[in-house]
Each structure stands twice: as structure tokens, then as C-alpha cells.
Amino acid sequence: MSSTSNTVFRAQDFSYTYAQAQHPCLNKITFTIEEGTTTLITGLSGCGKSTLMKCMCNIIDDICEGEHEGLLELYGKDIFTLSNFEVAKKVGVVFQNPRSQFFTDSTTSELIFAQENYGYSSEEIEESLTYVESLFPIEPLLDRELHTLSMGERQLLALACAQTLGQKILLFDEPSANLDWGHAMALGQIIRKLNGKGITCIVCDHRHFYLEDAISKVLYLEDGKMEEFPSLSAWIESGKLVRGKEGRADAQNTCRTESTLTCECECECECEQGYSACTKDKVLDVRNLSFKHILKDVNLTLHAGEIMCLIGINGSGKTTLARLMSGLEKQDAGDIEVESVFYVAQDADYQLFGSSVEQEFHIGSSQVSDDRIEHALKALELDQNKNRHPFSLSGGEKQRLQIALAMTSEAELIILDEPTSGLDAKRMQLVAHSLKELAETSGILVITHDLDFIQHVATHIASLWDGTIEEVFPYRDEGVNKTRELFKRMELTYVES
Numbered sequence: 195m196s197s198t199s200n201t202v203f204r205a206q207d208f209s210y211t212y213a214q215a216q217h218p219c220l221n222k223i224t225f226t227i228e229e230g231t232t233t234l235i236t237g238l239s240g241c242g243k244s245t246l247m248k249c250m251c252n253i254i255d256d257i258c259e260g261e262h263e264g265l266l267e268l269y270g271k272d273i274f275t276l277s278n279f280e281v282a283k284k285v286g287v288v289f290q291n292p293r294s295q296f297f298t299d300s301t302t303s304e305l306i307f308a309q310e311n312y313g314y315s316s317e318e319i320e321e322s323l324t325y326v327e328s329l330f331p332i333e334p335l336l337d338r339e340l341h342t343l344s345m346g347e348r349q350l351l352a353l354a355c356a357q358t359l360g361q362k363i364l365l366f367d368e369p370s371a372n373l374d375w376g377h378a379m380a381l382g383q384i385i386r387k388l389n390g391k392g393i394t395c396i397v398c399d400h401r402h403f404y405l406e407d408a409i410s411k412v413l414y415l416e417d418g419k420m421e422e423f424p425s426l427s428a429w430i431e432s433g434k435l436v437r438g439k440e441g442r443a444d445a446q447n448t449c450r451t452e453s454t455l456t457c458e459c460e461c462e463c464e465c466e467q468g469y470s471a472c473t474k475d476k477v478l479d480v481r482n483l484s485f486k487h488i489l490k491d492v493n494l495t496l497h498a499g500e501i502m503c504l505i506g507i508n509g510s511g512k513t514t515l516a517r518l519m520s521g522l523e524k525q526d527a528g529d530i531e532v533e534s535v536f537y538v539a540q541d542a543d544y545q546l547f548g549s550s551v552e553q554e555f556h557i558g559s560s561q562v563s564d565d566r567i568e569h570a571l572k573a574l575e576l577d578q579n580k581n582r583h584p585f586s587l588s589g590g591e592k593q594r595l596q597i598a599l600a601m602t603s604e605a606e607l608i609i610l611d612e613p614t615s616g617l618d619a620k621r622m623q624l625v626a627h628s629l630k631e632l633a634e635t636s637g638i639l640v641i642t643h644d645l646d647f648i649q650h651v652a653t654h655i656a657s658l659w660d661g662t663i664e665e666v667f668p669y670r671d672e673g674v675n676k677t678r679e680l681f682k683r684m685e686l687t688y689v690e691s
């Protein structure tokens with residue numbers, strides 16, 4: 195396979211094997227990527243997408259131990275002969291965890307950090323900042339401290355930072371994972387705009403709903419091998435696993451119109467109309483809660499057997515509310531009644547402490563039986579990884595480990611913040627099944643932007659808007675259409691007409 199004048203990346207029989215691994219992570223893959231196009235790189239969690247991206251921006255040798263064979267070219271040159279300085283001016287990168295690529299404590303400082311390192315003049319920096327603001331909806335993020343941003347807002351900032359040097363190639367690792375529906379659709383609009391300016395976009399993601407009319411080709415990874423499809427439709431028709439096709443907010447619900455879990459309380463309340471009046475097996479009661487300028491007069495009730503999905507735009511206070519419920523923050527006003535909570539944070543790295551996957555289960559409780567651990571690991575297809583270090587897992591595998599830990603807890607309330615970010619369709623369904631199992635004894639609150647996942651698990655929806663719970667309703671019948679309307683509302687908040 196020879197490169198042409200508009201080929202930006204070319205791989206020929208390229209392989210990468212991690213140190214001490216028995217098999218290559220990437221095994222003799224071959225592909226080309228053309229200038230000004232959008233290429234989707236997809237496959238199951240742990241298939242090597244992030245590894246390939248690290249190779250394509252030439253940082254793999256700096257952060258990992260391993261060996262590469264074959265050819266990987268950037269603009270006709272072996273990428274491993276180029277310096278990081280040279281590659282970074284051509285290739286912008288957004289990692290799956292944006293926190294790992296920030297260097298300052300201020301959003302505006304972060305946006306100009308690269309230009310300062312390359313010695314840009316003040317005028318050039320100002321011009322670059324204006325250009326980036328014209329591409330990304332980042333004005334509300336400017337002049338803020340990074341630690342005040344939500345995960346989705348950090349993701350958006352990282353996207354903007356990746357374009358500050360005017361790079362002609364952008365690599366995105368799971369860019370939609372932490373974005374609300376509106377920001378994801380806006381991202382698709384931005385990528386189409388970038389293509390129009392001749393910028394090449396390479397997107398590693400399980401979901402593609404926000405990109406459908408922009409994708410030029412699909413590179414599908416499985417067991418270290420790559421299969422190339424000339425179009426999105428060719429990939430879908432191939433029968434390979436698809437994530438996100440059924441999740442369009444304007445599509446018909448192909449999953450179901452009624453939750454497989456329903457309220458089974460024996461009280462006489464009408465749960466469809468008066469859900470909050472139900473007092474059977476109440477595991478959470480939030481009354482008149484306020485916190486700083488973020489949340490105001492929040493009221494929410496949750497019962498055992500329910501899986502409530504909390505939705506809202508990035509920065510609306512969903513994670514803050516979860517931290518308050520978990521006791522990690524103290525409210526300014528109002529009351530929270532809860533007996534025991536297990537909180538799965540959005541960033542798994544903050545909650546993994548053991549030297550092995552198996553050891554993680556014994557850190558929180560020494561009473562967990564081997565049988566329960568084995569059951570949780572098998573349920574989430576992690577049993578083959580129990581002797582690995584948690585930080586050697588992929589982002590999706592870390593996410594599933596957190597949920598496996600929740601399965602062995604005995605908490606009455608389980609809170610999960612974006613549990614499906616970075617998960618393929620198969621693993622998303624495993625998580626859905628595990629949450630239904632957990633709901634047999636606990637109440638589940640899920641913060642999510644994932645409409646596919648909602649269709650699989652939700653019994654109720656809670657909408658957080660302008661700092662308060664706007665409404666709570668059962669996810670069945672009219673509730674299904676109401677949920678789609680909320681997602682469309684998020685989309686209209688950011689997407690240009």
C-alpha cells in the first residue's frame with residue numbers, strides 16, 4: 195500500500211507489543227488516512243484503540259515499555275524518527291482522561307500553554323485564542339480554575355487546547371464519553387467544520403451518532419487485527435458490533451418502550467403520577483438542598499429496586515449532587531437522609547488503590563468472600579484480569595472494575611457517575627445486567643448522558659436543569675418520549691441551527 199500526496203498517515207504491517215505481554219496489542223495492521231477526512235477507529239474495549247493513538251502521536255515510547263515493528267508514517271516519514279516537538283506541531287491530541295494532559299491550574303493559561311512553549315508572540319497567542327473560540331463553545335470556561343470544571347467541561351477544554359497550534363491533524367480518544375448530548379452533537383458539527391478547513395480528524399470511539407454524515411472510513415480493531423471499511427454504512431452492514439445507532443434522540447425507540455424493572459411497592463400510592471409519595475424501602479431522601487451557586491432547593495427520593503437516571507447538561511451540578519449524597523461535600527442548606535452509599539466516581543483513577551484487581555475488593559472490606567468476587571469479575575468479563583495491576587487496564591476495564599466493586603458492597607444506595615463512558619455495546623449491556631442485579635437489593639442512581647444505556651436500565655428519569663431537579667418521572671410509555679425531548683433540548687442548547 196503506497197501513500198499519495200494527500201495521505202497523512204500510512205501503516206504497513208505495523209505491530210506493537212507491550213513488555214511481558216504474550217501477544218501483540220496491534221498485530222500487523224495496515225491502513226491509510228487521507229487529508230481533510232474523518233476516520234472512525236472503533237472496536238471492543240481493550241482492543242488497542244488507545245495504544246494506536248499513542249503510536250500515532252509518537253508518545254508510546256515515552257510512557258510505555260514495549261516494541262513496535264513494521265511501518266507507521268506521518269506525511270511519508272517514519273513517525274518514530276521524528277521528535278515530539280515536530281509531531282506536536284502537526285498532530286493535536288485529546289486523551290480519554292483530559293486531566294492527564296493539563297499543565298496549569300487556569301483554563302485560559304491552559305489554552306495558551308502550548309503557544310508559550312513554542313515561543314509565540316503575544317499577538318500570535320491572541321489570534322490563536324480568538325480562532326479557537328470561534329470553533330469551540332468555550333467562552334463560559336475562560337478565566338476559571340480547572341478544578342471547578344465538570345468532567346465534560348474538561349473534555350471540551352482539552353478539545354480546544356488540541357487546536358491551539360493550528361494542527362492539521364486531530365486525534366480524539368473517546369471524545370463523546372463525558373459530553374452531554376448537546377455538547378456531543380455540537381462536537382460533530384465542529385468536526386464537520388474542521389474537515390471543511392482541510393483538517394483531518396481521527397476519532398477513537400464506540401459511539402458515532404454525532405458523526406454519522408462526517409465519517410469517511412471506519413477502521414475496526416479486534417484481537418489485534420484491523421479491518422478497514424470504506425464507509426460507515428459498509429461497516430454497519432458487515433454485522434460488526436455497533437454502539438450508538440439506536441441512541442439517536444430523534445430516532446424511534448428500537449430498544450423498548452417500558453422498563454423491565456417497575457416499582458413493586460405494596461403501598462397504595464399511584465407511582466406513575468405520585469412517585470415521590472412512595473415510602474416503601476426508601477434509600478434516599480433529599481429535601482430542599484442547596485450548595486453554593488450550583489444547586490438550589492433540590493428535592494429527590496429514591497427507593498430500593500429503582501434505577502433512576504439523572505440527566506442534564508455538562509456543568510449543571512450532577513456530580514456535585516452525587517458528592518453531597520455521598521458525604522464528600524457538605525450542603526449549605528437542606529437535608530439528606532441516607533443510610534449507606536457506594537459511590538462510583540467518573541474518573542476511576544481516583545478510586546483504585548490496590549496492587550492487583552483482586553486486591554481492590556479487600557481494601558474496602560475484608561469480609562468479601564472469594565465467591566462473590568469471582569461472580570462480580572465474571573459478570574463484567576474481568577476474571578482473566580484479576581492478577582493485573584488496576585492501572586494497566588484500559589479505561590473501559592477500569593470502569594467495569596468499579597462496578598464490580600459496587601456489586602460486592604452491601605450499600606443501600608449505589609451512585610454511579612457516567613458508568614458507561616468508554617464502553618462498547620457488549621460491555622454496556624454487561625453493566626446494564628449488573629445494575630439490574632444490584633437493584634434487587636439497592637436503589638441505584640446513575641448520572642448519564644448515554645441514551646442507549648437509559649433505554650436498557652432506567653425505571654425513572656430525573657432532570658437537573660438550572661441547579662434544581664426540574665422533574666422526575668417513570669421511564670415508560672410517555673416517559674420514553676419525554677426523555678428524548680430532554681435530549682433534544684440539550685442538543686438545541688449548543689448546536690447551531
